[in-house]
Amino acid sequence: MNTDPDNLVIVPRRHYGRLIGAALVLLALAAIVHAFVVGQIEWSYVGRFLTVRTIMEGLANTIVMAILAMVLGLALGVLFAIMRLSANPVLSTTALGYIWFFRAIPVLLQLLLWYNLALVFPTIGIPGIASWKTVDAMTPFVAALLGLGIQQGAFTAEVVRAGLLSVDQGQYEAAQTLGMTRLQLLRRIIMPQAMRVIVPPVGNEFIGMVKLTSLASVVQFAEVLHSAQSIYYANSRVIELLLVAAFWYLIVVTVLSLIQGRVEAYFERGVARSPGR
Amino acid sequence: METSLPPVGAVDADHLAPGAPLVLARNVQKHFGAVKVLKGIDLAVQKGEVLCIIGPSGSGKSTFLRCINQLERIDGGALFVSGERVGFRQVGNQLHELDDKAIARQRRSIGMVFQRFNLFPHLTATQNIIEGPVQVLKQPAAQARERAHALLERVGLADKRDAYPSQLSGGQQQRVAIARSLAMQPELLLFDEPTSALDPELVAEVLLVMRDLALTGMTMIVVTHELGFARDVGHRVAFMDQGQIVELGPSQAILTEPKEARTRAFIKAVRH
């Protein structure tokens, strides 16, 4: 037997657990694929409807609505987060009330409330200047945008507030010492640093928003799920069309995740991280 | 060197006269809740003077500095910088509290250097320096950048223009912070223990920059435990304890033959 300490053979550690785990996962995947292949699914329909006009329009509506509702949510979120942290009690209490109310009511219910606003207020507008019939103004698009965007603002406000609080007090003081006003220092110094904390959860919320848009089908907004439904009401290919919709959600969310990584990297600049992260 | 000063507690008109002090504190008081932190500070600092403040931890040194540029609000007495009442506007015989904008304006002419540097981590050295001039003083960016590079050269960091704070040593960060304050062309610079967070071998490089600054005639109030700096660069030294200025005088006199027992004890403790 060779016991010369300079001539010992290194045997890499064996990861038996991983091998077994991978085998089990592959097995489960194969079973699921098999089930779908032998199941009552006409895959040719899935392929055929994947890119039809109605679905494409629905997809476009989903993407546009997700972006607009998220932009509205972000704008409201930043505004109310800053108000919530204000020394002015009127502002901070108002923000608290907004966050409390719109976080408490389920999104589906909010969408229905906006859509049916005409039942409460037959006309809306600025008294003496302009007014519209609520039924005309509250289109599915507007109802979906308000319902999704305003509730998103309440959640985003809390995310932004956490971000603002994560920035060191010394940064506020250094900026104040330069003679910056509160809005200047928030915009130039505090927000850019808070973004590091804000971006990951907001990316997460954006992905949530893409899926939340599917709820807007209840107010007749023609997003991708609504489009799929309108087709299967006609041809009864329910599962096939649901799979078409699922495919597109997967694609959109995948693209968003990639963009999120880029944005995070941008806001990491100036921050030293150990290379082994 | 001795600077001639009006008697502490001088009447209002004095600070408006030519040769009046740049900073005048009269019976300045500050409390946090029930704790009295400043118990009536009287002080006058002349233009071009370097005043060093020494004293034990918790004696109110930082609080006093922070009152001067309104990071804290005073609860009693009066503070004047360049003859202007800090935090208030006098209308007839009423004092009106300043709004955010006016406070920001008053702060412009007062620079502050912090113990923990407080550079903006998302900006490079140059960007840190031009932030105030461009955003607050509305200087053209190109001109501000040129001045920033000159300032970086002055503090010995010409080769670190594009470095982020995380890529700089503590001493280098503090020198960038000093350059950042200077870019605002302040009338007064406040230093709150600028070398206390530094490794011993980095202290000298920062003190040298501060000494050069003092030689240009900059008015400086420096809270420090560096008695050597206070003796060589400071014109006068104030010893603070328990929210009061216990002793104030020419630095040589205070540091070598203090009159008060408390001052003597403190200096002895710091020396060891």
Ligand SMILES: Nc1ncnc2c1ncn2[C@@H]1O[C@H](COP(=O)(O)OP(=O)(O)OP(=O)(O)O)[C@@H](O)[C@H]1O
């Ligand atoms: N924001 C605050 N709230 C409550 N108490 C405070 C606050 N800031 C300072 N103090 C108290 O005021 C006193 C003076 O603090 P200050 O920081 O001015 O002392 P200092 O002389 O600078 O001490 P050091 O040498 O440790 O920096 C301390 O007792 C401190 O605990």
Ligand SMILES: [Mg+2]
């Ligand atoms: Mg202090």
